[in-house]
Amino acid sequence: DVKVTQSSRYLVKRTGEKVFLECVQDMDHENMFWYRQDPGLGLRLIYFSYDVKMKEKGDIPEGYSVSREKKERFSLILESASTNQTSMYLCAALKNTGELFFGEGSRLTVL
Amino acid sequence: LAKTTQPISMDSYEGQEVNITCSHNNIATNDYITWYQQFPSQGPRFIIQGYKTKVTNEVASLFIPADRKSSTLSLPRVSLSDTAVYYCLVGDFRNTGFQKLVFGTGTRLLVSP
Numbered sequence: 001d002v003k004v005t006q007s008s009r010y011l012v013k014r015t016g017e018k019v020f021l022e023c024v025q026d027m028d029h030e031n032m033f034w035y036r037q038d039p040g041l042g043l044r045l046i047y048f049s050y051d052v053k054m055k056e057k058g059d060i061p062e063g064y065s066v067s068r069e070k071k072e073r074f075s076l077i078l079e080s081a082s083t084n085q086t087s088m089y090l091c092a093a094l095k096n097t098g099e100l101f102f103g104e105g106s107r108l109t110v111l
Numbered sequence: 112l113a114k115t116t117q118p119i120s121m122d123s124y125e126g127q128e129v130n131i132t133c134s135h136n137n138i139a140t141n142d143y144i145t146w147y148q149q150f151p152s153q154g155p156r157f158i159i160q161g162y163k164t165k166v167t168n169e170v171a172s173l174f175i176p177a178d179r180k181s182s183t184l185s186l187p188r189v190s191l192s193d194t195a196v197y198y199c200l201v202g203d204f205r206n207t208g209f210q211k212l213v214f215g216t217g218t219r220l221l222v223s224p
Binding site: 004031033035042043045048050056058059088090092094096097098099100101102103104105107 | 143145147152153154155156157160198200204205209210211212213214215216217
């Protein structure tokens with residue numbers, strides 16, 4: 001199976017800080033995704049990428065950017081963290097069988 | 112991408128069979144139907160995928176009628192550990208390239224003793 005690794009399980013940052021969330025997959029999959037999950041709101045798509053240097057906005061891209069310089073790595077960037085970005089962030093990679101593989105998640109708290 | 116609709120929540124007891132239905136009226140010809148299970152503080156995990164009729168694996172069955180406008184995930188003899196949120200996702204997953212995968216609200220299943 002595909003292994004998707006997120007760099008940090010828990011982060012605490014201050015308002016205005018720049019935050020990097022890293023995600024690495026161990027297979028050669030084109031499609032990668034960043035979601036955030038908040039209680040009662042389910043999984044919401046922030047950004048996705050279908051190839052190196054290609055990125056597309058999801059449903060809630062405001063306040064975020066992404067980077068895909070290598071196929072195995074997809075990074076989510078919060079340029080200036082705000083308290084309303086406190087959330088669980090989930091990265092996923094899509095296998096060509098149609099299965100999405102998720103990382104363990106990164107729980108971000110912005111103070 | 113086909114929009115999906117599921118019940119918000121369901122309750123069951125241990126040992127019962129649970130059927131969760133997902134509606135996807137605008138499913139496209141090349142779309143597959145995939146179900147995921149999510150426990151608290153974890154990422155969703157793939158359960159089963161199908162295109163038409165019936166698919167069965169070691170944990171679940173997936174029933175898809177001929178018109179493919181809905182699908183039903185069947186969990187036989189649930190246990191307390193099946194308490195989770197279940198999502199159905201519809202899309203042309205096997206095609207490389209542009210893939211915007213948006214999840215619906217999911218169904219929260221609570222299994223009681």
